[in-house]
Amino acid sequence: MEDVNGAMTGLLHVWSVYQQDADDVMAGIMFGMPSKPLSSEDMLILAEHARKFKFFVEEIALRQEYLKRVQLEGKERIKFISKIAQAYHNIKMSKAAGKILSPFLLTDYRLIKPRLIKYETEARHEISSTDTLNIKRTLSGTEQLCQSETKTSKEQSKLYCTLRRTEIPYYVVKEEVLHVRPRVLLFHDVISDDDIRNLKKTTIQQLYSPSEIYFNDAGMTIYQLKDRKFKRLSDKLSRRMSRITGLSNQLKPIQTDAENFQVIHYGPGGRLPEISDCRTESLWTCTEHDQLPLAPYVRYSGDNIATWITFLNDVKEGGATIMPALKVRVPAVKGAALFFYNYKRSGDCDLRTQYRTCPVALGTRWDAVKLIKQGGQVFRRLCDTSMDSKDD
Known part of the structure; x- marks a missing residue:
């Protein structure tokens, strides 16, 4: 039922x-x-x-x-x-x-x-006491963003694509700037078709481990990938993310630099309500009371400083990821990855990057999500003493 x-x-x-x-x-x-x-x-x-x-x-x-x-x-x-x-x-x-x-x-x-x-x-x-029986619901700004781009021509003129150099000189990545400040980026062709197939295969095998699967009433199924068989592929993808972003994604048994991959499947009509991956349990304010309910490997690792969402398939209709406050709309593009920070350099939660997923209209959507912790980035993303710092 x-x-x-x-x-x-x-x-x-x-x-x-x-x-x-x-x-x-x-x-x-x-x-x-x-x-x-x-x-x-x-x-x-x-x-x-x-x-x-x-x-x-x-x-x-x-x-x-x-x-x-x-x-x-x-x-x-x-x-x-x-x-x-x-x-x-x-x-x-x-x-x-x-x-x-x-x-x-x-x-x-x-x-x-x-x-x-x-x-x-x-x-x-009532402000409008019309008696017409032919009605059409007025869309909110968020719903309009689900349908199409809402940035003005002036706002779009600031966006661009480039080849971004990584820590390895000969390895460049296609970078699309979706918003300048705060920085919201889409990296294209960051995962191969073979790796996508292996990732989905590992995910499907976990159907036999219900404890690692979470269902919700929004048409989503979330798989926590902890299987040892996945470690080789996980390490490979994490190294690539680190080279592109400059952040550490190393998994550790205690005070990890990042969480395990989550593979999320959206069925028809599946959607994600608006959330922020910044959960106000920052590294410098966390207490033992806050940390004890967490899994041992993420305790005292700090909050999620950044989010990386890899799209594992194209979606026929619907299913875009949107950031209403920034008017950012990102259709799912197979092999691409969406990246953004959840914290400003000043150390404050950046609620502008709250995001949601529009309902999947035709087909399904598969994502691989990596949440990057604050602890491993202490010397990689430096703070700024100014509360009005410019975010990169």
């Missing part, structure tokens, strides 16, 4: 964020790709789910289509229409809710009159 609920929530997020046409969704078409259409029973179940999770615009579309397909009579019809009216009321369209419900005022259904009075009262206080 959890899988079904997760699939319904994912569908509603994709429908809502990417503003797919309601008729297409119910006909089983997403982004022009056909699938099984929704039956009348599917619509009813999905409408109830939409109501529970406050997808009221989608609930209205589902219930209206259900009403066209199924002939309801008497009190059953009135109760059903009153749910549509309530959904309009929930999106601050009380005048429209009253318009839907008023034809049933003279029926013997006792809840009609008090609801009409309520809707009429609320309509007086």
Whole structure:
């Protein structure tokens, strides 16, 4: 049942964020790709789910289509229409809710009159008391960023691509600057197809070790890679990261410089709510009380100074990583890695680099995530005494 609920929530997020046409969704078409259409029973179940999770615009579309397909009579019809009216009321369209419900005022259904009075009262206080029944939800800035780039031409003109030299003179990497200050970078072609296959193979083998797998209700599965068979590949990838970033990624049994790799799989509709990898347990403020709940190898290693996200596949539609505060949008590009700092040089948490993952619309998404600790970077990324320091 959890899988079904997760699939319904994912569908509603994709429908809502990417503003797919309601008729297409119910006909089983997403982004022009056909699938099984929704039956009348599917619509009813999905409408109830939409109501529970406050997808009221989608609930209205589902219930209206259900009403066209199924002939309801008497009190059953009135109760059903009153749910549509309530959904309009929930999106601050009380005048429209009253318009839907008023034809049933003279029926013997006792809840009609008090609801009409309520809707009429609320309509007086609404900024927009439109009574139109053709609605389209207004997207937030974050949702607009999921759909397309929102940086202005002037902001985009500051961005560029270059070949970045590493610690090894003959090894250069393709660097794309996604934001100048704070620095947000995308490194292309940092992992081979063979390494990606081996990484996924190791991940799939861990399906037999449930203790190392974490599921959540956002369509994500997180695998903690601790298998000895993975060590050779892990060390190889960590050395490459170190050469590119100049930071230490060495895994240690105590006070490690970085965490183990996490491989994250996003199914259809899968998404990551907005988070910051800066968790305010910095190296210079941590206490024993803070550290004891942590795994032994990360205790007293400090907080996550930087984040490295390797994209292991292309995503057909959706699934971009976004930083709303910076208007940064990063579609998943196979073989590329997103890198950014979670701390300013002044030692403060940089909440500008909070990020989230937009819902995966078509296909799936695979990431390999590495969180880099403060402890190993003491002499690699120097602090700045100025609270207004310029971040590189």
